[in-house]
Ligand code: ADP
Ligand code: MG
């Protein structure tokens with residue numbers, strides 16, 4: 187008899203907040219500063235110094251919580267979580283424990299497999315990051331404390347995911363939300379968006395959860411997927427082989443494609459949590475929370491809906507455009523300058539994204555305004571769609587405006603009937619074989635003749651006129 191196992195997954199996500207200063211001191215948070223330069227007595231944990239809470243970090247945390255439909259706690263408390271590690275100078279981390287700033291939220295997910303649904307968010311708390319240990323080839327370990335004290339939010343989900351696909355969908359949805367809000371840059375490789383996955387299995391129908399393991403050290407969505415899938419099969423193998431899963435923390439080894447035991451799981455009492463005596467209770471003014479609620483930016487899911495309903499885009503195109511906040515903004519800026527959303531969408535998704543990555547469109551030499559102007563030139567028949575591609579190339583190379591390029595290079599569409607007629611007559615004369623073929627019924631040959639005319643006009647003849655004139659002159663003969 188084989189057992190029908192149900193998988194249970196809960197995720198803990200740490201997001202580094204994009205504040206200018208650290209959580210309890212005014213050291214800068216910029217990534218890549220010289221080692222140990224972004225430090226001061228507060229984040230170095232010198233005795234006798236006092237932490238002061240960064241108001242911007244509180245605001246960012248609340249914005250994330252509101253986007254995830256959390257309740258905002260009017261009073262929340264910071265606590266000390268004790269552990270020893272060389273990158274933790276104070277010997278404890280200031281975090282929130284019993285009374286976090288945000289609770290009871292939810293996030294809508296659309297997994298690759300399985301049903302679209304809402305996943306509960308248990309809590310979001312604020313805390314400071316630790317420093318970074320750098321392990322040298324020589325065996326020595328160096329410590330960089332630039333990151334010590336950088337503000338984080340930890341977003342804890344309910345154990346409501348049932349597959350690796352669910353977990354990846356949750357992470358992607360969360361990633362998108364924090365990036366749209368601008369509260370986190372979402373850079374997984376640099377560690378500003380980190381995920382720990384708690385995984386267990388139980389026979390389907392059983393109410394009690396199985397023993398869980400917690401996996402750390404995954405820094406791509408693909409890594410999360412593989413690590414969870416590996417861990418699920420490991421649990422099944424161990425349990426079906428008569429063994430038992432022990433509750434522990436495991437590390438994902440990307441190269442080996444497996445998880446390894448790192449340490450036994452600590453219990454909360456090991457950390458000897460107690461309220462941080464150097465910080466007052468965090469009391470929030472309801473008016474401030476309402477002001478933030480009223481000024482929340484549009485979230486990606488709402489934006490996708492709007493692109494479909496207001497602009498008539500397909501859900502697929504709306505998805506491509508909103509995959510990156512900068513790309514969505516680029517598109518909207520272009521449409522604001524020239525209201526032809528479908529054409530602008532085509533140019534963005536094919537030509538623009540064919541040349542620059544979605545994250546880099548903000549620095550591209552073709553500005554939203556320039557692209558809008560290019561589409562306007564096609565729409566008012568100043569240039570043909572084909573010539574527009576040439577103009578687009580020049581815009582990419584030179585950053586010049588499309589009007590300037592069209593004028594400087596003489597690319598205006600020829601709509602002068604007599605000029606086109608002369609070319610059409612020339613082409614008919616030069617291609618007697620195709621012309622008589624066409625007249626005896628091989629209508630497909632017209633395409634060849636159109637091509638010849640377009641070629642001789644340098645692509646500038648108005649294609650509608652060319653067709654019209656060809657039809658007339660071929661019928662005359
Ligand atoms: P910690 O890991 O810090 O002890 P919690 O006990 O609150 O914190 O759990 C952390 C995460 O583990 C949460 O996302 C929760 O949903 C998930 N979780 C708890 N129990 C299980 C379980 N048996 N299987 C899978 N995930 C679980
Ligand atoms: Mg945990």
Ligand code: ZN
Pocket residue numbers: 208211212213224225226227228229230335
């Ligand atoms: Zn500092």
